Amino acid sequence: MRAALWYGAKDVRVEDVPVTPPGPGEVTIEVAYCGICGSDLHEYADGPHAVPVGEAHPESGVAAPLILGHEFCGTVTEIGSAVTGLLPGDRVAVEPHYRCGRCPRCRAGQYNICGVMGISVRHLARIFESTGRSPARYIMERRLVRAHQELTGPGARQTTIADVAHRWGFSSQAHFARLFRARFSLTPSEARGETTKPIA
Template identity: 70%
Template sequence: MSAGTQRMRAAVWYGAKDVRIAEMDIPAAGRGEVLIEVAFSGICGSDLHEYADGPHAIPVAEPHPASGARAPLVLGHEFCGTVVELGPSVTGLTRGDRVAVEPNYRCGRCPRCRAGEYNICRHFGFAGLMGNGGMAEYAAVPAYMAHRLPENVSLEQAALFEPASVALHALRRAGTTPGTVMVVGLGPVGLLTVRLAAEREVPRIVAVDVSPARLHRASALGATDLIDARLGEGVGERIRELTGGEGVDVAFEVVGSESTLRTCLDATRRGGRVVLVGLAQEMSLDSFALVNNEQSIIASVGYRDTYPELIRLVAERGLDLTPLVTSTIALDTLVPDGFEALLDGPGDQIKILVDLAARSDRLGSPEASAGTRRVRPQPGGGEPETSE
């Protein structure tokens, strides 16, 4: 880092409805870490839940075992940028490398890590949720998180690799490529599941949602059939009609509710699979029908070994993920133009990217400052002092 550039801005989570744009020291790259100048950071549904009514995943009472961090911490786990500093013992990367960040911590020692299943590591967590993340001008992360980008892969594309990885891992969990799939829930991950299924040349892709705008977007991304979920209990019957009474081979549940799980099971053929991607606390099901139909329910969490394939698909096959981006905002307006827009908007927003190089002309306006107070850490690490 050059002299005089030792401070940065970051979005710091303090509690529900309390995310502040803070000024803080630029972190140093520790042993095995790289310091990244962040280009873009996407807003994930997990970030939105933490803002709306967290904490959910953010450690508050005790530090996370992998990161050693607890709240307040910097949000953002969908990010990319340029390597500007290498910590001791880092090899395979150089300053100036453009990288996509795979933000999951792993210990490398537990049985699942040793088996290569690091997404279910005993101490698994995400930078940006369980440790400081990428909604900041700079982020220090373990070097194993950084994937170098070819020249023909833009940083805008790289900012979408994290949610695309969730979709890709779910498709892998489904097993062999089926003839007919259904995706229920067309948020970013659901739409990316549609796009990647189309990339795999799945012949029939049924998209289900309550939003006509999202159904239209799914069609543009490769869905062959669109079902308005406002049909309620008739969704499963309608899908069976589309498939000659058979049902789909695989259904992806990307909402996280009992009703959508029931829809998936109703619409899946005998011997078919339902892949659970959405998060829900508890769900009940008809186990008698499940057994008689010999259906399988498979869970999919996070991802592993997905970034190399996504980089290849973008670089060599021209896969374009950017149609999911509906808005790009400045860090200064993260709360009003990001979180609040997603909570209160009409539902037309899909993926909002934060451009860390941008400065909004709204900075200092009442709209921009509401909920985004500038803070300055006290000497000695005391409680930040708010300055208007």
């Protein structure tokens, strides 16, 4: 396919790039929309800032040249052999941050300040899962659905809302609660049955 690759500041080249099948922990996404982030503009104007050059990023394994653009949504078209919780045809929004999942910040639910955080910019049509966790952790809709299942399923009372938010990679319980309410029209507490309001 044709793509615009970042080689350096003010050096973006439109080239043919191969589209390969997803690896075991990867999914391929047909992109519907992609935003241009301020970080993309900074990389173009006077980068590199976050783009790994010369040495691959420790979590993504990728270095320039690469395709900018990490705020995207679309439809899953193919899944790798180790992927669970996603199927072709699922419409998804992408959480693009790579994080180690092991450092104190990640374990505290503050993955946005992980010491080795990176952005999924290797390919606009793919999410790369390099930490052995399900790609569902990086896809907002699927993460919210799985969190809802935990809060309403067997054993829901044995876990806290904060634990569920952390397990599915949300930066804080408040952030999780806002997204959850927007998706399901009820709060996480209401989903647990702590009130009688039904799921919309």
